[in-house]
Amino acid sequence: MGDEPKFLRPNVIIEPLADGFYAWLHTVAPVQAAMNLAFLQVPLLESYLQSPQVHIAASNNPALRGGFFVNIDEGRSAGVRDLLASIKRDRAPMLRFAAAIAEAEEIVRQGATGFDLTPLYPKLPAELAGLVEIAYDTSNQAGLRFIEPLVYQSSAYMQDRQKVQLSLDTGAERPFILSTPRLSSPDVLELPIPFRHHGLEELFRARVHPTTLSKLREALGLGDAEAARLAGLLTDEPSYAEDRHIDGGGRIRYFGHACLVLQTPQASIITDPWVSSAAAASDHFTYRDLPDYIDLVLITHGHQDHIVLETLLQLRGRIGAVVVPRSSRGNLCDPSLALYLSHIGLPVLEVDDFTPVEFRGGQVIATPFLGEHADLDIRAKSTYCVQLAGRTVYIGADSSGIDPVLYRYVRDHVGKVDMAFLGMECAGAPLTWLYQALLTRPVTKKMSDSRTLSGSNAAQASAIMTELGASEAYVYAMGEEQWLVAHVMATTYNEDSVQLKQVAEFMTWCAANGIKSDHLFGQHEWRWS
Numbered sequence: 001m002g003d004e005p006k007f008l009r010p011n012v013i014i015e016p017l018a019d020g021f022y023a024w025l026h027t028v029a030p031v032q033a034a035m036n037l038a039f040l041q042v043p044l045l046e047s048y049l050q051s052p053q054v055h056i057a058a059s060n061n062p063a064l065r066g067g068f069f070v071n072i073d074e075g076r077s078a079g080v081r082d083l084l085a086s087i088k089r090d091r092a093p094m095l096r097f098a099a100a101i102a103e104a105e106e107i108v109r110q111g112a113t114g115f116d117l118t119p120l121y122p123k124l125p126a127e128l129a130g131l132v133e134i135a136y137d138t139s140n141q142a143g144l145r146f147i148e149p150l151v152y153q154s155s156a157y158m159q160d161r162q163k164v165q166l167s168l169d170t171g172a173e174r175p176f177i178l179s180t181p182r183l184s185s186p187d188v189l190e191l192p193i194p195f196r197h198h199g200l201e202e203l204f205r206a207r208v209h210p211t212t213l214s215k216l217r218e219a220l221g222l223g224d225a226e227a228a229r230l231a232g233l234l235t236d237e238p239s240y241a242e243d244r245h246i247d248g249g250g251r252i253r254y255f256g257h258a259c260l261v262l263q264t265p266q267a268s269i270i271t272d273p274w275v276s277s278a279a280a281a282s283d284h285f286t287y288r289d290l291p292d293y294i295d296l297v298l299i300t301h302g303h304q305d306h307i308v309l310e311t312l313l314q315l316r317g318r319i320g321a322v323v324v325p326r327s328s329r330g331n332l333c334d335p336s337l338a339l340y341l342s343h344i345g346l347p348v349l350e351v352d353d354f355t356p357v358e359f360r361g362g363q364v365i366a367t368p369f370l371g372e373h374a375d376l377d378i379r380a381k382s383t384y385c386v387q388l389a390g391r392t393v394y395i396g397a398d399s400s401g402i403d404p405v406l407y408r409y410v411r412d413h414v415g416k417v418d419m420a421f422l423g424m425e426c427a428g429a430p431l432t433w434l435y436q437a438l439l440t441r442p443v444t445k446k447m448s449d450s451r452t453l454s455g456s457n458a459a460q461a462s463a464i465m466t467e468l469g470a471s472e473a474y475v476y477a478m479g480e481e482q483w484l485v486a487h488v489m490a491t492t493y494n495e496d497s498v499q500l501k502q503v504a505e506f507m508t509w510c511a512a513n514g515i516k517s518d519h520l521f522g523q524h525e526w527r528w529s
């Protein structure tokens with residue numbers, strides 16, 4: 001029993017969790033995770049427990065979509081109470097670490113007056129000893145710099161917070177990840193294992209290579225009841241598309257949002273991987289359509305819709321390297337993507353602006369990424385030029401045209417671009433939506449609203465195209481594929497949405513200027529010989 005060859009069902013989904021909350025960069029990287037736990041997630045759970053009805057009503061109000069409300073039935077509030085109690089008990093070192101950061105920032109604000117900083121070190125909270133440096137910039141503004149690799153080694157990085165939930169995708173919308181923790185449920189297989197656990201690699205390899213229930217049971221360390229649940233996630237037949245590889249020329253496939261697969265017969269590249277499981281999919285690509293092996297994964301930036309752990313965990317074991325932009329090394333708002341991903345077992349290659357990365361038959365060049373981070377000093381962001389099968393493809397993600405001259409320099413460096421992929425979420429969320437827990441000094445609403453996570457509008461996208469000299473423009477990364485993005489982005493568009501009007505205006509400009517353009521939705525394919 002349990003020794004027949006088995007494949008993973010195509011519609012299996014995994015939710016990686018940290019203390020019950022969906023895992024993403026700011027809930028896993030230790031400095032930011034401590035701040036989010038102490039200053040966002042604990043207060044959110046406390047607020048829910050005070051008045052669950054308010055949270056439930058707000059969660060069901062379309063006008064408040066994407067707000068910070070816990071969407072859990074009152075009948076399950078005991079589970080929320082247990083979660084809060086376990087966080088306060090088991091995560092005390094993280095909560096103290098977060099309080100220490102807030103305290104240290106205040107010490108630096110008060111004490112760093114342009115003079116010698118040496119006297120401040122003994123005043124810092126003990127939790128930060130050995131983990132921070134205080135430094136001035138050249139305009140005499142002082143700040144804390146975290147020695148981030150050491151924070152991962154400290155008691156602030158608690159790997160036992162991590163667990164995963166496996167289930168079958170029913171097509172139902174999942175709760176918003178930034179606000180609603182996942183409780184245990186009979187419908188899901190919950191495994192208290194860290195994300196780097198080798199058993200997960202074994203499990204997801206079984207999308208392509210058969211394994212057995214016994215092997216998986218051993219790899220994941222399952223008891224009888226868990227093994228029985230796992231059996232329900234397996235099937236006798238593989239599920240992959242015959243045309244997932246090509247035998248000549250080049251191909252690009254749009255998988256939804258910012259995820260593109262670029263292929264030649266020799267190599268495959270995926271950008272900002274976010275792949276749909278196969279539930280009810282006939283109009284978009286899924287895991288069935290991925291090449292068996294992916295040479296390079298290109299990550300553009302740390303927003304939760306571009307570095308999607310849920311997909312990355314499923315690719316581990318079938319990728320050459322994950323290419324990530326280098327961070328500022330220790331800035332509170334700018335966690336290292338390389339440290340984050342290498343600590344969950346992914347092979348990482350860190351790049352700076354204009355670093356070239358070779359792959360079989362082509363080259364990737366990391367190029368600058370401008371704006372879209374609420375004017376915070378975040379360096380871990382990159383666009384890319386991919387040269388393959390005779391074409392140069394610009395992967396622009398959410399980079400904005402705030403200063404389009406930048407793109408003239410990019411063109412000087414990489415040559416003429418053939419196809420440009422541009423994000424145009426030009427009315428993005430305000431500063432506090434994503435960074436609230438990291439702001440140790442409150443900002444006014446007016447200030448926050450003025451600083452948004454916005455990509456290019458029509459005029460900026462047109463200017464980027466002019467400077468790049470690209471002949472084809474494709475608008476993507478708009479958060480429109482609800483089956484993929486709803487629980488992560490909580491976007492809503494209608495025909496009056498300014499973003500969609502700006503896209504239409506940009507496409508009119510493209511047509512008038514002899515540039516081929518399209519507004520991508522669902523799936524799309526380009527093929528050339």
Ligand SMILES: [Fe+2]
Pocket residue numbers: 301303306372398453
């Ligand atoms: Fe973004």
Ligand SMILES: [Fe+2]
Pocket residue numbers: 303305306398423477
């Ligand atoms: Fe985005």
